Amino acid sequence: MAIEGYFDSSGEPAPYVGGSVYLPRLGVGNRVEFLLDTGADATTLHPVDAHKLGIDGSALGPASFQTSGVGGQARYTPEYAIVSFYDKDAEDWRSFRIQVYIPSPENEHSAGSLPSLLGRDILNRCHCTLDAAENHVVLEPRRT
Amino acid sequence: MGRDIEFPREYEDAIASLDWEQMRVDLEQFERDSRYLASIVPELREQHPDCWVAVYHEQIVGFDPDLKELLARLNAQGLKQNLAIRYVSREPVLLIV
Numbered sequence: 001m002a003i004e005g006y007f008d009s010s011g012e013p014a015p016y017v018g019g020s021v022y023l024p025r026l027g028v029g030n031r032v033e034f035l036l037d038t039g040a041d042a043t044t045l046h047p048v049d050a051h052k053l054g055i056d057g058s059a060l061g062p063a064s065f066q067t068s069g070v071g072g073q074a075r076y077t078p079e080y081a082i083v084s085f086y087d088k089d090a091e092d093w094r095s096f097r098i099q100v101y102i103p104s105p106e107n108e109h110s111a112g113s114l115p116s117l118l119g120r121d122i123l124n125r126c127h128c129t130l131d132a133a134e135n136h137v138v139l140e141p142r143r144t
Numbered sequence: 145m146g147r148d149i150e151f152p153r154e155y156e157d158a159i160a161s162l163d164w165e166q167m168r169v170d171l172e173q174f175e176r177d178s179r180y181l182a183s184i185v186p187e188l189r190e191q192h193p194d195c196w197v198a199v200y201h202e203q204i205v206g207f208d209p210d211l212k213e214l215l216a217r218l219n220a221q222g223l224k225q226n227l228a229i230r231y232v233s234r235e236p237v238l239l240i241v
Binding site for chain 1: 227238
């Protein structure tokens with residue numbers, strides 16, 4: 001069982017994987033390209049994808065989580081989400097029920113043009129293979 | 145190691161009604177569009193610097209310095225789902241996240 005992504009080589013090659021995100025409380029879903037980020041505790045939906053999902057600040061709950069990163073601190077709102085990836089070998093979906101974190105409207109500017117991040121809440125549940133030279137990004141979810 | 149979190153029960157009906165086959169088709173196209181968009185970034189830095197650029201079915205369907213403006217215009221054209229969108233800066237940006 002393997003989920004395949006790719007390296008974006010427009011700069012220093014960076015590993016991405018495409019998935020489907022559904023937010024059941026809001027009843028919205030769309031496709032999202034995630035940057036694999038082992039430095040992120042949690043998976044985030046940054047403005048480009050939050051807006052694609054049609055989420056505006058009024059629909060979100062309180063920005064109850066303080067985050068800290070290289071760029072500084074910001075407040076994010078957790079939201080129930082099913083993040084799903086398609087395994088072409090197994091011809092089946094692999095879904096993860098998590099909370100994704102969405103920047104509060106006042107923090108949107110600091111999140112700016114960042115891609116959405118696939119954090120360790122999902123990465124730690126997978127065997128991850130990254131090989132930029134071979135353009136090889138593979139996630140193999142561990143059976144639980 | 146992590147596990148799925150428990151969702152409130154009232155969400156299960158909506159989850160059960162998801163069209164997984166359509167999502168598979170959509171994701172396949174989206175992945176092609178995302179890779180295509182990544183591959184043309186050097187040209188986009190020249191053609192549409194400091195703009196959000198949207199691709200659908202491996203065609204550029206819109207660009208704008210303002211993300212919300214771009215999405216509003218594309219939504220008005222009936223394009224809402226499955227767009228590959230990224231910000232293309234005039235100069236490469238070092239991303240540290």
